Amino acid sequence: MLKLANALIAVIAGVGGTVVLFWLMNKAVESLPETWENRLKPYVFIGPAVLVVTLFLIYPALRTVYLSFYDDRSENFVGLDNYGTLFTDPSLRLAITNNLLWVAVVPISCVAFGLLVAVLADRLSPRFESVSKSIIFTPMAVSAVGASTIWLFVYAWRPAGTSQIGLLNAIWTGLGGDPIAWVQVSNFRLNSFLLMVIMIWLQTGFAMVLLSSAIKGVPTETIEAARIDGASEIQIFWRVTVPQIMSTIVVVFTTILIAVLKIFDIIYVSTGGNFNTDVVANRFITELFDFRRFGLAAAIVVVLMLATIPVMVYNVRQFREQEAR
């Protein structure tokens, strides 16, 4: 209870403090001559936000780049050694390969399932449409840790001869197979794929919502015209609908791509990176906390950050285009 009281005090102090701060700064600039007031006021408004972002994101990020050129204890300059380790160390290479596999599978699967649900639900009565969409969307509210627990229960394993409590093994043994400890089987990356299922389960709802509203925005005339020309429903979907919602598909795809690049919680909770399931962001935590190799850990996140730069550039360009209009 004391903690909640503290939190309440923090809210009041935090909000009250910010209000007072803005009020004081505003009063201060208003007392200046008018030209100076107009010149400085915008900076008073953006000041606190810019300060927080600089202190908690920009400066630490630059500092991390700097640290990535230093050794484990951040004492001696080592040049590009950490980056060399990054691409030669077998366990890191495994993590990078797995990450690429995630990137190749998850975003496209989410888009595909999202499209499928959006199209199928669109044909139902409004009531069933909204029910089925809600079912697919609900996992968006579930945390990655919660989702991992939910699915680990589906993948649960009991020795042969005892009754299975995991749904997957129950089905599998029902079909005549021997019970399998699914998350430990890394042949053909089976366990990695099963962990990807968790992410797909979490993210498909997001894809579905955006894609569904895009599909509903496709002008009916274009579909009618294609139908009069004798196109089948499937042709209409691929040749008329999909091209018109392409920009939404790109947004959904890149958003999930960014999330998958940094995928961490699912792996940390379900396998801890064992059984050949490790990924880059989990490796970062391992290097940081278990091995305390700060230089290498820094290099890992710098590479992650570099991987997001194309998306960053794309976002900025989109913004510029919007502003120009």
Add this chain to the structure above:
Amino acid sequence: MSVTPPPTADERQVDERTRQAPGAKGTGRRRRGKLLSNLALLFLCLLWLLPTFGLLVSSFRDEDLVKGTGWWTVFANLADFSQWTLENYSEVLQAGMGNAFLNSIAVTVPAVVIPILAAAFAAYAFAWMRFPGRELLFIVVIGLLVVPLQVAFIPLLRFYSTLGLTGTFPAVWLAHTGFGMPLAVYLLRNYMGSLPNEVVESAQVDGASHYQIFWRLMIPLSTPVLAAFAILQFLWVWNDFLIALIFLGSTEANQVVQLVLANLVGSRGQDWHLLTAGAFITISVPLLVFFTLQRYFVRGLTAGSVKG
């Protein structure tokens, strides 16, 4: 040819159905196709629902039953009330989840409320004031949306340990404030910028200062986006595992639900009666918010999709 307005999405479905009936054979094929597509959707919905449903059912079953038989066997004898229990919940609440639940609230509320005001002021300036560096600074904000947060962790950890903040709530509040700021500024600025010029201009003609316009016009007009951001940030903070692990993980007394659940999975991975109850406690609050504020929730999530 037609002068009727274009049909809405719902009308279109009806339209499609009636139009597509050229002959009995075609109708039969169509009906079969429709059945098939509905079955496919039903299958997907079951696939999405069953894992959570199994978890929920199991969390109320007796420990021996959870560990001994599949949750689907309950349907054989639903009326047998002796199999149901609340014991799992009381056990997991005492195993740290109860304390963690309070901690999660204590972490989440300030981390949601504190960034909003600073973000709103900045968003107003970006949307309605002219100043050198405006575009450059906003482009920096957009760039920061997708930056992996991990990139800030090592220097922040050191910074916090010199200040003695590691493992405390303020450490997490501040971190979430900083990490949530770019998205908050971005969302609020886009919304405020889309409000009509006349609103601000007429207020200026009446002699209102920016400070007054902000409080009397912008904040009331921006309620929908403020709510959407608050829900988004709430969800983000409550469900966050990474930041909690880094900045709170070392202090057991301050651990949040996600940490406790992850620890339970690691240390008591076979105790499914505890894990199911613990997982349900963990996901219950966001689910509750989801079902009560679904509209804002969807709006916030889709609007915030750019966050990294």
